[in-house]
């Protein structure tokens with residue numbers, strides 16, 4: 001098979017690495033990819049939101065399947081674009097159509113969906129400019145901290161958590177006035193949940209599903225979860241508190257009602273669902289849905305999948321996922337993200353990365369890198385995810401940290417305490 005994978009981050013390198021191990025693969029293309037993906041496939045320089053350019057590429061390269069890494073093309077309707085095109089409609093897309101992608105594209109929709117199908121989530125109300133005053137009153141009825149969420153996609157920045165009521169009212173007004181553009185024309189205000197988060201992933205063909213390994217990611221730049229939010233500074237899998245009993249609750253109370261809800265809504269969903277969960281008093285509660293894999297969770301989830309991932313994709317496309325086997329490796333996997341100095345604030349790019357060829361005990365998934373002649377250069381805030389296996393979490397972390405130390409580039413920064421809250 002010839003496969004085209006969209007995206008350019010660590011998630012896509014991990015997916016490409018795994019796809020490339022399949023016997024079914026003839027040629028793997030990644031658009032636009034990075035220096036890492038070019039080692040396991042061929043990068044193609046196209047804009048992932050330019051559907052016509054994608055169509056041209058699919059035809060020229062004889063692509064048999066499209067895998068969509070990030071959410072934006074899905075929310076923009078790449079799945080529908082393929083289904084509505086007479087040439088493309090026979091080419092399966094792994095990633096939901098727009099009607100499914102809205103689970104991530106609109107928090108208001110996602111909350112309504114959860115209410116309708118009795119899926120545990122924080123209490124909430126949604127507001128627009130026309131009922132701003134009601135929104136302020138609703139804030140008064142809650143106790144701090146206050147959680148305000150832009151309805152639409154806001155590059156991971158659309159959630160504000162504020163301790164002060166007046167600040168929360170001000171933030172609501174600013175969001176509704178367009179702080180995040182159209183994405184915050186509607187704002188969801190919800191109850192604050194106090195607990196520990198984890199990410200649970202399934203792949204579904206719209207009828208049945210397979211639960212992939214769960215993971216926990218570390219979003220803040222600073223140790224012990226201090227400082228600004230980032231795209232993710234590291235991850236571990238499995239998550240020790242997600243034991244059999246807890247995962248059974250996740251499956252019964254969250255996964256099954258979600259899949260059944262999609263079926264009831266007649267949404268043909270083929271792809272990944274990422275449940276952003278929080279454990280409060282032993283109960284799993286949904287914080288958000290994403291319609292793609294997580295990053296950097298993918299860099300620990302994918303290495304733990306033993307089965308052929310292309311086989312899983314083919315079963316997903318053919319709606320025979322029930323027949324597929326999913327074998328998971330028992331070992332732990334951890335990843336530590338090397339980032340550019342200054343990230344998540346302003347940071348420089350183009351720094352030469354050295355010693356990557358010397359790393360033997362970790363798998364390096366490139367997040368923001370670029371090939372320049374013989375050299376690999378930094379090309380973003382998150383640079384390389386250093387993933388390692390271990391018999392237990394500490395073993396895996398020890399390897400990730402040893403490799404993280406060895407790799408060199410000017411301004412290199414990383415968190416030294418990934419997994420700290422699970423030990």
Ligand code: AMP
Pocket residue numbers: 122147156158159190191192193194197276287288
């Ligand atoms: P999101 O963009 O929806 O992933 O939200 C970003 C982060 O905000 C989440 O990962 C949580 O840490 C936090 N968050 C979102 N909703 C809540 C909530 N209701 N209570 C507590 N924390 C939340």
Ligand code: GLY
Pocket residue numbers: 217231232290293294295296297
């Ligand atoms: N790691 C969280 C996300 O991918 O949204």
